[in-house]
Amino acid sequence: xxxxxxxxxxxxxxxxxxxxxxxxxxxxxxxxxxxxxxxxxxxxxxxxxxxxxxxxxxxxxxxxxxxxxxxxxxxxxxxxxxxxxxxxxxxxxxxxxxxxxxxxxxxxxxxxxxxxxxxxxxxxxxxxxxxxxxxxxxxxxxxxxxxxxxxxxxxxxxxxxxxxxxxxxxxxxxxxxxxxxxxxxxxxxxxxxxxxxxxxxxxxxxxxxxxxxxxxxxxxxxxxxxxxxxxxxxxxxxxxxxxxxxxxxxxxxxxxxxxxxxxxxxxxxxxxxxxxxxxxxxxxxxxxxxxxxxxxxxxxxxxxxxxxxxxxxxxxxxxxxxxxxxxxxxxxxxxxxxxxxxxxxxxxxxxxxxxxxxxxxxxxxxxxxxxxxxxxxxxxxxxxxxxxxxxxxxxxxxxxxxxxxxxxxxxxxxxxxxxxxxxxxxxxxxxxxxxxxxxxxxxxxxxxxxxxxxxxxxxxxxxxxxxx
Numbered sequence: 041x042x043x044x045x046x047x048x049x050x051x052x053x054x055x056x057x058x059x060x061x062x063x064x065x066x067x068x069x070x071x072x073x074x075x076x077x078x079x080x081x082x083x084x085x086x087x088x089x090x091x092x093x094x095x096x097x098x099x100x101x102x103x104x105x106x107x108x109x110x111x112x113x114x115x116x117x118x119x120x121x122x123x124x125x126x127x128x129x130x131x132x133x134x135x136x137x138x139x140x141x142x143x144x145x146x147x148x149x150x151x152x153x154x155x156x157x158x159x160x161x162x163x164x165x166x167x168x169x170x171x172x173x174x175x176x177x178x179x180x181x182x183x184x185x186x187x188x189x190x191x192x193x194x195x196x197x198x199x200x201x202x203x204x205x206x207x208x209x210x211x212x213x214x215x216x217x218x219x220x221x222x223x224x225x226x227x228x229x230x231x232x233x234x235x236x237x238x239x240x241x242x243x244x245x246x247x248x249x250x251x252x253x254x255x256x257x258x259x260x261x262x263x264x265x266x267x268x269x270x271x272x273x274x275x276x277x278x279x280x281x282x283x284x285x286x287x288x289x290x291x292x293x294x295x296x297x298x299x300x301x302x303x304x305x306x307x308x309x310x311x312x313x314x315x316x317x318x319x320x321x322x323x324x325x326x327x328x329x330x331x332x333x334x335x336x337x338x339x340x341x342x343x344x345x346x347x348x349x350x351x352x353x354x355x356x357x358x359x360x361x362x363x364x365x366x367x368x369x370x371x372x373x374x375x376x377x378x379x380x381x382x383x384x385x386x387x388x389x390x391x392x393x394x395x396x397x398x399x400x401x402x403x404x405x406x407x408x409x410x411x412x413x414x415x416x417x418x419x420x421x422x423x424x425x426x427x428x429x430x431x432x433x434x435x436x437x438x439x440x441x442x443x444x445x446x447x448x449x450x451x452x453x454x455x456x457x458x459x460x461x462x463x464x465x466x467x468x469x470x471x472x473x474x475x476x477x478x479x480x481x482x483x484x485x486x487x488x489x490x491x492x493x494x495x496x497x498x499x500x501x502x503x504x505x506x507x508x
Contacts, residue, residue: 041424047244055502062507067460071102077119078107085367095470100472101459111138113481126485127476128468132311135336137479143339150379158377163384174389176318179331179347183374188310188334189217191346194370195330197306199271202355209272210249213443216308224251245250255443257293266299271304276320279311282434282446283425304328314430317394341383400429403487407431410491418498432475461497
């Protein structure tokens with residue numbers, strides 16, 4: 041599918057940039073004044089790189105992050121005593137809610153009664169989890185990790201082994217954790233170049249990666265024609281650059297092109313798990329050769345997994361010299377540990393159930409409708425998209441159809457204003473983008489509260505009254 045630039049979204053027209061700056065100054069001042077303990081802890085963190093335990097934690101708007109006191113369900117309290125309705129949910133890591141009771145009970149039992157957090161010995165829970173993942177996603181064979189990043193890395197190695205091909209194909213502005221191959225965008229000649237901000241790429245990306253725009257089947261067909269792509273690694277919908285949904289028939293065409301080219305199709309459901317109990321794979325009838333999932337399936341305990349087909353297992357097994365049990369680069373000492381596997385079983389069996397997803401999707405539909413009402417009423421050039429239990433607004437209209445289009449809709453000042461307006465009124469949305477996720481504990485009242493605050497946020501922006 042050729043790219044038609046005439047339909048490119050435009051950056052949202054802000055009625056007055058001066059007004060936006062004045063509103064942003066007001067919200068920054070309110071954020072800082074109300075959170076002296078968080079600020080003091082941040083300023084005193086002299087022994088942490090970036091002053092935070094992990095550098096992404098510095099992403100919060102306002103100059104310093106909130107510091108956590110407690111978290112339960114979909115509520116977070118910071119060290120300054122403010123309580124928030126949490127729609128960020130650890131950027132999907134807490135999709136089950138914070139400390140779900142069934143997961144906590146399973147973890148406590150493993151720690152206190154059974155003992156053995158990590159022993160490099162299998163437990164009976166592992167087969168249960170593998171069977172449940174097979175039921176939900178359709179892949180028959182599973183292996184566990186601690187993160188989806190690791191699952192992607194290890195599955196990529198299997199794909200290269202099975203196909204004898206060196207390259208991975210990804211989509212511009214995709215999300216697959218911190219896998220080296222994925223931080224690519226198409227250069228002027230179509231070859232992969234490093235995405236802006238990529239840190240310390242080990243080799244030029246065109247040596248390991250091919251990259252095309254999402255929803256462009258013709259570009260994908262041309263890239264696969266080189267015959268050097270081991271696997272297409274994709275999200276069924278882009279999720280970390282706003283939600284970019286697949287156009288009708290696109291995912292079926294991706295499957296057809298991969299099959300024709302002898303390329304494996306590797307679907308990462310780490311974020312698109314929000315589409316339903318079996319992610320987009322079950323909801324949309326997808327047929328991956330490899331499926332990766334992480335973050336949410338352990339209820340907050342580090343967990344990840346990848347599933348493969350019997351055919352791929354046979355192809356890997358045809359290489360008896362490949363060391364899969366020691367130095368082959370497809371495992372880790374803590375992966376599949378007893379604690380993580382117990383958490384996965386409890387979360388999948390008792391928390392992120394079919395019924396829970398029905399509740400979560402209904403709430404996301406209500407959330408999306410509330411946002412759309414404000415966008416339509418005020419006439420701002422924004423859009424909102426829903427992916428199951430997940431909803432996100434973007435400062436561009438119409439809704440972007442590629443990752444690059446969505447990236448071009450970024451507006452740092454507007455982004456900070458919206459995030460600070462929300463947090464100053466007791467609502468958290470994901471700091472990396474404007475994503476809201478529902479969990480089993482989210483309520484209609486929580487969604488309606490966001491609808492009201494979002495309306496007030498946009499009304500302030502488009503209004504002409506004094507900035508108080």
